Amino acid sequence: MSPEFGSGAAAVVVFCAFWAYAPVFASRSGIANFLDPAANLGIMAVAVALLMIGGEFDLSAGVLIGSTGLVTALTTTLLDVNVWLSMLVSLGFALLVGLFNGLVVHRTKLPSFIITLGTMFMLWGLNYAVTQRLTNQVTVGGLSEYNGYDSAHAVFGSSYAGFQVSLLWWVGLTAVGVLLLTRTRAGNWVFAVGGNAAGALAVGVPVLRVRLGLFLGTAACAWLVGQLTVVRYSSATxxxxxxxxxxxxxxxxxxxxxxxxxxxxxxxxxxxALIFGMVQQGMPLAGVPSEFFRFLLGAILLAAVLVNLALKNRAQRVRS
Incomplete structure (x- = not known):
């Protein structure tokens, strides 16, 4: 059974369950409500999935979303420059962080969990220290008053019939990710490096390039979600x-x-990511206290790990 079949079946069950308890969940507004958080999460899930398949983690990706939004907002408001130029500066910053993570992980051979945990705390501290030092606040607003905002909003912050443009970015990146992983040599390299990096290197796989590409991809997606957020709300925090x-x-x-x-x-x-969005928005509609949200996420994670382990063991038995 493929991973898509299992997660897809779970998504159908979750949707039907919330629909039964709260019919408004399946309305246009209800669907738009759960697709909104699912889209941003889904963009990052694509990059993180590729990274995990390649055998690595990036715990700095979440904070980097906030960092890129702050770089865009601070550059625009303090230097009075076009929003698009600030976004390019922010993209450069994100890629430098991804390059740093990839190089340090590859050169030191230390677990990426530890390296990116350190990066996470450094970015977290910089976000607070630099923003407060420059603005005496923790939120930078007013982005909509600057040149380039309207066109940037059309690309990153617009909506149609209640659905955010981030949904299109999510679908597009998912399609690119699927094609990359299943139809290209680079996708084979990702699987090889994640399965056995030393063995992959021995048969000529460019392990360094693969790792750098994966960390750079995660950083770029964090930048994208950061821009979707800062442009949509015209502020960063x-x-x-x-x-x-x-x-x-x-x-x-x-x-x-x-x-x-x-x-x-x-x-x-x-x-x-879709399941995450449905659970997050469906629980209040079904009358489930929001305090149970993280409990349910933990239960879903544990169940998914056990199912994945069972599928892995079954596949190994079939091959043997």
Whole structure:
């Protein structure tokens, strides 16, 4: 059974359950409500799934979302420059962070969990320290007053019939991720590096390039979500993205990604993000106290890990 089948079946069950308890959940406004958070999470789930399949983690991705939004907002408001130029500066910053993570992980051979945990705390501290030092606040607003905002809003912050443009970005990136992983040589390299990096290197796989590409991809997606957020609300705050890195991992695991690397699905990870969005928005409609949200996420994560382990063991028995 493929990871997409399992996560897809779970998504159908979750949708039907909330629809039965709260019919408004299946209305246009209800669907738009759960697709909104699912889209941003889904964008990151695509990148994190690829990274996990390649055998790595990036715990700095959540905070980097906030960092890129702050770089865009601070550059625009303090230097009075075009919003698009500020977004390019922010993209450069994100890629430097991704390059740093990839190089340090590859050169030191230390677990990416530890390296990116350190990066997360450094970015977290910089977000607060730099923003407060420059503005005496923790939120930077007023982006809509500057040149380039209207066109940027059309690309990153607009909506149609209640559906945010982030939904299109999510679908597009999911399609790119699926094609990359299943139809290209680079996708084969990702699986090989995640399964056995030393063995992959021995047969000529460019392990360094693969790792750098994966960390750069995660950083670029964090930048994208940061821009979708800062342009939509015309402001950035230092708390954006904190803690969300665990949600990215949960979505990827629900989609069939193994914590040990070498297996997983981009489409499955996107479906995992969809399940996350449905649970988050469906619980209040069904009368379930919001305090149970994280409990339910933990239960879903544990169930997904056990199912993935069972599927892995079954596949090994079939091959033997």
């Amino acid at each position: 230092v708390t954006t993205g904190i803690g969300s890195e665990f949600y990215f991992i949960i979505a990827a695991v629900i989609g069939g990604c193994l914590l040990t690397g070498g297996a997983g699905s981009v489409l499955g990870a996107s479906i995992g």
